[in-house]
Amino acid sequence: MSTTTVAHHEEHHDHPAGIMRWLTTTNHKDIGTMYLTFSLIMFFVGGSMILAIRAELFQPGLQLLNPEFFNQLIGVHALVMIFAALMPAATGFANWMIPLQIGAPDMALPRLNNWGFWLLPPSAILLTLPFTLALFGIGDGALATGWTFYPPLSVQGGIGVDFAIFAVHLLGISSVLGSINIIVTLFNMRAPGMTLMKMPMFAWGWLITAFLLIATIPVLAGAVTMLLTDRHFGTHFFDAAGGGDPIMFQHLFWFFGHPEVYILLLPVWGFIPQILETFSRKPMYGYKAQVYSLWAIGALAVVVWAHHFFTAGMPVPALLYFMYSTMAISLPLAVLFFCWIKTMWKGSMSFETPMLFAVGWIILFGIGGLTGLVLADVAADAQYHNSYFVVAHFHYTLFAGGIMGIMAGTYYWLPKMTGHMYSEKLGKLHFWLTAISFNLTFIPQFFLGLAGMPRRIPDYALQFAEFNMISSIAAFVLGFSQLLFVYNIVSCARGGKKATDQVWEGAKGLEWTLPSPPPYHSFTEQPTVK
């Protein structure tokens, strides 16, 4: 990928203006922009829900929210953040960057691509409508089961569960369509000369993500369909009286749910090494080792699901199998960590905002990974299960490992997308505020969990008061510092210093050979990769 010849020419293309441009578009950049914008909006929707929860948890006792509403907030916060904030952000980057990175004219199936996006607003409506109605005193509100829909609670639950089931169906269709598109694009649209083992790491991360989505999202669709028929059509999938088993739902759900963690993280593991090599000004270390590790993690992801419910009851051999297979994931992940660090080793590093986020990401995601190793231990998990330790652990992986990674990618590619440089000063301020308040929010929760505070409960014992207070204050700082992120993005889109084609001194790859912003149709003639 060292030398590239690029031949592209501006081509005038008429597309409708205004709302019809966005409704009907088949352009991968338009669709990517819609995904990213949707994701940013839903990030704030989900974030404001959790601020309400942290306000309630500021002090022991019930102050602001009744427990039913608290439960709804918790479930909808998770569903919104996972399905409507994090996944669309990764898909948005895929749409924007994969065609540019592999020298393709567009995504392979552009209309399908548009459909993939336009399924999201209806599912966001289904997810938040019962909740919004309840705020005005109509109906019972959203699902109050947590995002995991466990029966029998979800079978007994109100109409909000039905809304969530169909929201999940639409989101699932959207993810499957997006995955089909990405797999086809990567297999069929690469520039001549770009073999699979010359693909950018981001493309690799997404290829494996797409395979995981194809294998697991339909299983979730099946599981929630069984839930729907149990609720309304008299089946007994999750009911012992009919020979079923509520724990079967946990198996089906986590068969999707655990790979989902890697679905959220693999795209980030793709572009973080690219950011590291750019700002270390030396080639990525261990490209092949990273690709093979991503495959190993993708394969292990689908065979470890039951570690999410060790305490629900299963035979000892099953406990042992799921413990050891889960711990085995740390081996390829350790290879990745080693490669990321070695990429920076003896590089001429500089610390622009994307690099700050990337380096901070390695450390914080490392904490998330190591605490996961603790939870994978069956004996230890009996103590930590369903405690705030788990909450802190998965926020280190999904907020630090997921969202802070997405922020690194945003700052990295924003100049390429908009053609302007963002304010470096504000970007750095955003990073430090986010990193510090994030740690202050979640480190106390590790201690709360170790001391035995259960998750998903609106009240707690007095001994937990101080740590909860710290966590709540920091959560508000964390939430409000994200306004800086929005300000930065909006002001960058509206103007600022012109970005060069290469943007970053050490940036390599096809996307940096195009002008910033790239023309509406990027590679009408494919470049040749040598």
Place this chain on the structure above:
Amino acid sequence: MATHSNNHYYVPHGSVYPAVISAGLLTLASGFIFTVATDKSKDLAYLQAPGKWMMYIGAAIIIGMVFKWMGTIITESITGQFKHWEDKSFRIGMIVFICSEIAFFAAFFGALFYMRILSVPDLAGFDPLFTPYKDFLGAWPSAGPGGTVLGVEYHPGKLEPMGAWGLPAINTMLLLTSGATITWAHWALIKNNRNQLIAGMLLTVLLGIAFLVCQSFEYHEAYTEMGLTLGSGAYGATFFMLTGFHGFHVTLGTIMLIVILIRCMKGHFTPEHHFGFEGVAWYWHFVDVVWLGLFIFVYWL
């Protein structure tokens, strides 16, 4: 990869169909929810009647848009927009889509195996002194031990399982034969033999319809004479969900086959260029293979 460096990939113009289909799905889903459910305080109960209409309208929007969308693609195809490169995209896309369908059926097969091997025997295996299910033997087929479900007493009726060697065996023959006739039609297409192609497609469509007719007889018999319903515990739930989703796929496949039959009669396909035909044929074979799984694990064993 090097072959298409001078080619232009066809990037279609914008289209409103995807967004309208999504709106149709939202209408269908919310109509369905209002029809089957309501909230505890009955604030939303007045939506029950309009809910039905929302379902019809949503479904009509989806069907209409799918036909228009497919019509656009057919027009693009016969005006020669799709060359080898685009064709390859469709092929990979179809394979991946069928893989996702396999994963969907895997969830229900998984539920069947889980209940049959784990949960039903476990319910019969409690300590006899403490078990709440005293006379439950846990043999398959099972409708479960009975008990209270959401405050309502559930008594499993006497269960008569669906035998494999009646209608289901005939259905197996019908589907396997249809797999052969569609391949026969494909050979004809490659040899450019129009008459054999249309005869093969017509036979395939008829066999598909015959399968659906047999299945509706089977369901009717199950409900009216055998006491086997969706609510018949583990066996009833897995039986009807698995065969029901399969039947739904056969219905879709038959509609697709009819469209392809019409396109064959109009002469849309050439021996070199006929992905539309092959895509539907792949889908039909997939439906066929799922049926074999059903026949073995649901009916026979």
